[in-house]
Amino acid sequence: MQVPAPVEYARAISVEHAIGLLGRLGEEARLIAGGHSLLPMMKLRLANPEYLVDINDLHAELGYIEVGPTEVRLGAMTRHRELLESDPLAAVCPIFRDAERVIADPPVRNRGTLGGALCQADPSEDLSSVCTALDASCVIQGADGVRVVPMDDFHRGPYETAVGHAEILTEVRIPIRPGGSSAYAKVDRRAGDWAVVAAGAALWLDEHATIADARVGLAAVGPHTTHLPEVSRALRGREPSEAAWELAGGIAASACRPVTDSRGSADYKRHLAGELTRRTLRTAWERARERGGASWR
CATH class of the missing domain: 3.30.390.50 (CO dehydrogenase flavoprotein, C-terminal domain)
Known part of the structure; x- marks a missing residue:
């Protein structure tokens, strides 16, 4: 049976707490939300973090869908199921419902998150192409503040993103354009x-x-x-x-x-x-x- 290497575990209670933990634990720390991509890689020893920082408690802070007149804002902890079931989001961005209907299965959609999907940076991942088509921007927060990175610049290569050490993706912003x-x-x-x-x-x-x-x-x-x-x-x-x-x-x-x-x-x-x-x-x-x-x- 495949099992991960030993790992230390911490649970974050806020974005600032998560950033602080990442800063203290060093570059071998990884965030975990749904875990459906990271845990299989750990079992295969393709990923070997020394520390896991659990951010599931951040859903209350980062699990939201806000549809405004000119912009959609999606919290990074928004679950796949929430994206699938949101009628206001489907009204302005039907591509999300199209994609979520063909992503994995109900257990994955109930736990997996938008931020986890984007930060995995798998070349075959669905929501990355959705956000690319919509000309989205990614909000990244760290100890030094917040920066906004266009989706075209967010992925640096396979399994590599613009999110640096002791930073966390907090939000995805999508412009709403008429017609x-x-x-x-x-x-x-x-x-x-x-x-x-x-x-x-x-x-x-x-x-x-x-x-x-x-x-x-x-x-x-x-x-x-x-x-x-x-x-x-x-x-x-x-x-x-x-x-x-x-x-x-x-x-x-x-x-x-x-x-x-x-x-x-x-x-x-x-x-x-x-x-x-x-x-x-x-x-x-x-x-x-x-x-x-x-x-x-």
Whole structure:
């Protein structure tokens, strides 16, 4: 039976307490919330922290969903289940409900957190591509204060983020722009599994129903979540159409860098990247058009 190496345990009661514990315990300390990613890695001895700082008591402080007129604020301890069930969040960012429906299973969704998902920085992780598509920003707090890092700069590589020693991700901020909507799609080998390939897309229309902006985030096709600025540049100013989605899909397939592994060949993953990009952009447009009313039909 696989078991983790011996580890010391502490339980934080506030963000400041957690930051203080991390500072005192040193760089071999790790935060644990849901634990569904960290604990399996510890059992396999792929992660060997000397100390675990349990932050589950921080849910009261960091487990929130606030939908304002111009911005969504999500606490880092918000559970997957809470993201799935939030109607106000689904109304402005339906991509979250799309993604949460295909993340793992109920036990994981009941315990796993937004912050844990993003900070794991797994290249196949779902919510990273969601936040990339939505042009989110990450709020990081440490002993020296608070800093805000764009999602495009948050992941430094596989399992590496911009969160430094004795820092903690506290919040994710998502701008709300008029005329927009979003969608997520994923291909996996079995229900709730890591993605073979996944895509999140967000699209915004101007007053003439022309594409004002679009963003695509891909998972499982590179060393970290892949943002495709080439797609954004290609679609701005275009009329929404099958030709536009085909163009974006072709760019996505060419721009991503998947590798062949047990989940599929690189060519198969490139095909999926193109297809899922087309599918999610089309769905985001259909949703934006429905919200825009008769003038956009």
